[in-house]
Amino acid sequence: MSTSTLPLARRRSESLTRALDYLELAKPRIGLFVALVVLASCYVATNGSSSLQTMITASLGTLLVGASASGMNHWLERKLDQRMVRTASRPVASGRLSSFEALSFVAVTMAVGSALLLFTQNPAALLWGVGTWAAYVLIYTPLKTISSWNTWFGAVAGAMPVLIGWSATGAELNAPILVLFAILVVWQLPHFMAIAWIYRHDYEQAGHQMATVVDKTGRLAAWQAICFAVLLIVLPLGLFAGPSSTTVIVAAALLALLAVAQCWFAWRFFNIQNEQTSRRLLLASLIYLPSTLPLICLAAWPVV
Ligand code: HEM
Numbered sequence: 001m002s003t004s005t006l007p008l009a010r011r012r013s014e015s016l017t018r019a020l021d022y023l024e025l026a027k028p029r030i031g032l033f034v035a036l037v038v039l040a041s042c043y044v045a046t047n048g049s050s051s052l053q054t055m056i057t058a059s060l061g062t063l064l065v066g067a068s069a070s071g072m073n074h075w076l077e078r079k080l081d082q083r084m085v086r087t088a089s090r091p092v093a094s095g096r097l098s099s100f101e102a103l104s105f106v107a108v109t110m111a112v113g114s115a116l117l118l119f120t121q122n123p124a125a126l127l128w129g130v131g132t133w134a135a136y137v138l139i140y141t142p143l144k145t146i147s148s149w150n151t152w153f154g155a156v157a158g159a160m161p162v163l164i165g166w167s168a169t170g171a172e173l174n175a176p177i178l179v180l181f182a183i184l185v186v187w188q189l190p191h192f193m194a195i196a197w198i199y200r201h202d203y204e205q206a207g208h209q210m211a212t213v214v215d216k217t218g219r220l221a222a223w224q225a226i227c228f229a230v231l232l233i234v235l236p237l238g239l240f241a242g243p244s245s246t247t248v249i250v251a252a253a254l255l256a257l258l259a260v261a262q263c264w265f266a267w268r269f270f271n272i273q274n275e276q277t278s279r280r281l282l283l284a285s286l287i288y289l290p291s292t293l294p295l296i297c298l299a300a301w302p303v304v
């Protein structure tokens, strides 16, 4: 039956399925978090004086470059993804999208995202965007099957959108932006160690050298989760490297308090790695990150 003779309802549902497949290529939930990080970074870099237009276009540009990186990761890992329960039904791994369709998505989102960063922002924002893409696609992704250090490289790549937001504003580096970058790098270790434990059998099946694969006792993952969670408690002290004010003191205290809560879940996971402690640590990490963003903005509140 040719496409034109298919019943309208069926054609509509097929178009919707394809649209959702392309959306899945972009890893939209991680993308949303990354966009929020860029919004906050623009605000923090300028102590609240960034224009709304800069904030929105920088976030949109990063979202598109990030979608391109995620699409490339789907394509590069299509064979490995087939071996993992969590990823086997992904659009490229399952064959619903062809390599041509996936790579076209990668090229179009990269071109539009890069143009947005260059023409609405500046060459530095584009450079950091391309650098983040390269760190994720060319360094982190191939390292996953080589060494468990991959997560540390992934953590740096995952924090680089802070630098896209900062460079878009053209502002000087300040204490809150450096603290936000550090928080993002460090946060990803407890975030991912919980995931590495939950999906350890999947990762082993695909040959990914995650901490829970190279050390099946779970201790390596547990140590990394607790050490980096503790580090999150002290990082807000870095805010005092800049001008101090009541808002900075309040923001630093609340950031440390949030980190203590996150640390509690890392501590439970450190003591015993099981379904409950790992899932709770993952959930805590997903609550911790968006909660820190308004607080770091508070720390950059203009002193009058
Ligand atoms: C080393 C770095 C990172 C690794 C290896 C990693 C890995 C993952 C994986 C595998 C999941 C899926 C968990 C599941 O299906 O249950 C996930 C979830 C998530 N991650 Fe990360 N992540 C990293 C960094 C980041 C960063 C930088 C962000 C955003 C700023 C982020 C935001 C999220 C969000 C929002 C989710 C939940 C939504 C979803 O499952 O798509 N992650 N992460």
Ligand SMILES: CC(C)=CCC/C(C)=C/CC/C(C)=C/COP(=O)(O)OP(=O)(O)O
Pocket (backbone or CB within 6 Å): 030, 034, 062, 063, 065, 066, 067, 069, 073, 129, 132, 133, 136, 140, 154, 155, 157, 158, 159, 161
């Ligand atoms: C501008 C730009 C490029 C933004 C992207 C930001 C960025 C680098 C986020 C990466 C976070 C990360 C390492 C996710 C896990 O990927 P994974 O491959 O381990 O996840 P998977 O197993 O679900 O594929």
